[in-house]
Structures are given as C-alpha cells and as structure tokens.
Amino acid sequence: MVVEDTIRDFIAKDIMQGRDDTVLDLDYPLIEEKVLDSMDIQRVVAFVEARFGVRVADDALLPENFASVRAIAKMVSEMKPA
C-alpha cells in the first residue's frame, strides 16, 4: 500500500502537476489515457529506482508494467533491492 501511494503521489504531483482533473486511482490506465509519455516513463523509472533502491532492467520496460499505478507498484514489489 505504501509503495502504491508513493508512486501515485509522484505521478499526480510531479508528472500530472494538476494538468487535468483526473482522479488517479490505482487502476487508472496510465499509458492508454496518455498520462505517461516516454519522458514520464523514464522519470517514473528514475523515481522508483531512487526511492525504493531497485534497478529497473530494460526488459522490464513493458506496457503491462506501466499500465497503472498498481502495475508499477507490483513490478517494484517483485524486484529485489539493487
């Protein structure tokens, strides 16, 4: 839950920056709804690596891992600390 909330806060505050009224629930489709573009994805990766001490490998850069806040949190939770 902490991981999900931390990621949600980051996306809402640092990436969306209030640019729309979307309520970012855990399953909101981030890629499909164009919340995340390529630069945002890189920012999310940098954020979770620094915040959670994990290393997101290139082969983890898959649509299913960035589809929603819940998906990102699941990916992070399954990673071992770097």
Add this chain to the structure above:
Amino acid sequence: MTEPFFFEHDQARLFGVLDCADAGSPSAGVVFCHPFGEEKQLTDRVFVRFARRLAASGFATLRFDCRGYGESQGELEDGTLESHVSQTLAAAELLKSRYRLRSVLLLGLRFGATVAALAAERAPDVSGLILWSPIVSGRAYARELIRKKLAEQLALQDQAPTREQLLETLKTEGRLEFDGGYLTQPMYDALSTIDLPQQVKQATSPVFVSTIRQRNQSYAAYDGLVNAYRSAGGTADLVVAEEREYWDVRSMFDAFFPDELYGATLDWAQARWRIAS
C-alpha cells in the same frame, strides 16, 4: 542587440544568433553548445534567456544550431561527435573575430557540455568552460538513449522491442529512428567511447561545472571531472543544486532553469571576467 545570421562551415550553412549589449565593447564572449536530439528543442529558451542575461552583463554571446538542427542545413543523422566539436571551434573563432575578443568561453548543456569540453582540449586559447550537467560517461549516456527509445515504444504501446533488437537494428541499418531524426551507428559508437575525466589533458582554466541532484542520486562522476581538471593544472568549481532535471521540461515556452545554478553561473562568470552587471 540580437542579430540572427548564417555562417558557413564545412559546406553547410549554420544558423547562429549573436547577443551583445548595445553600448560598450564586450571583453569576453560565450559560445553556447546545445544538447543532443529533443533536449536541444526543449532547452532553447534556457539558452535564450541566459544568453540575453549574459549580454546584459557585458558579454558577447553566440548561440548556434549544429548541422541538422533548427535553421541549419543538413539532417540530424549528418552529425557526428567530431562535427559537433569542429562546428563549436568554428563558432568560437567567429565570435572572437567578430568582436575582437581576447577571451572566449564555451558553455554547454548535457551533450553540448561534453562537446564544449572536447573542443577546449583542441583549442588551448579557449578561456574557460561552463559545463552544465555534462555527459561524463558516454557509455552510460548511450545506454540512456536506448532506454529512451524503449520508453518511447512503450508509451506508444507498440510491440516493444528489446535493447538487443534495437542495437541490432542500429548495426544492420546503420541508424535508429530517434527524436524525429536518426541516431546513427557512428554517433552511437562515438558517444559510447566518451570518458570525459580520462580525456581531460588541457589545463583549460577556469572551469565551472554544475549539475543537479535528485533524490540523493550520486554526483561522484562530476567530482571526478572536476578533479581531472585540477590534476591537469587548471582550476575548477563544482556547484550541485538539489533540483529536478530541467532539460526535459516539455514547455518550450516556459523554460525552467534552477535559480541556484543560474545565479551561480552568472556570478562565476562575472567575477572572473570582471564585468559589471
């Protein structure tokens, strides 16, 4: 005074903009070296604003588009590391002769900072360097470019290729679609060989290095670069700001440049060239 113009270099017309105060003669000049690919477009206003501020402080400045960028002739794929360096040296000569300057500094951001540093290695008369978040490890940067491409594909929900597949495409086709242009194999290879601290031989002095630090990320690589300049006999300063990356802010009209770095760079330049603000 702002003066857009074209100049010839290696059979290409390159676009440049001079900025200089209306009154008085500048005693030092600054050539701006832009970043690579999309970052160049995203930081145009950072350069415009800082060039104008320097001009108001008594410096002459020259911003220019390397071959394949902006109004300059050619395509992105025409560019090599070598061509960026030689265009920078040509721009420095142009600025120097235009205003009969004794001192010309090179200022660069990210890839542009690395180009500036490499250009200074060939031109001992470069009077100083301002390096904003230079690419210190080309190998890491090359990895970053490929990762950026992977992220692009992901965002487009395309069939995501692997890193290995992208590198294979680069190898077999000689280029990879990148930022609306092409990243070529020669450019990728040249970038991969950059190890800036190892390439510092000249005591280019003084050198100002600035970078940002996000979420406790290490900036040891920048310490290494500053130490390399000091070991070569030069003077070098490092300023680190706790800030977010400013070279990928998507608004091209609302440039973000950390105040701390802006002020530190300006103070550093003014103090060394004794130009009153």
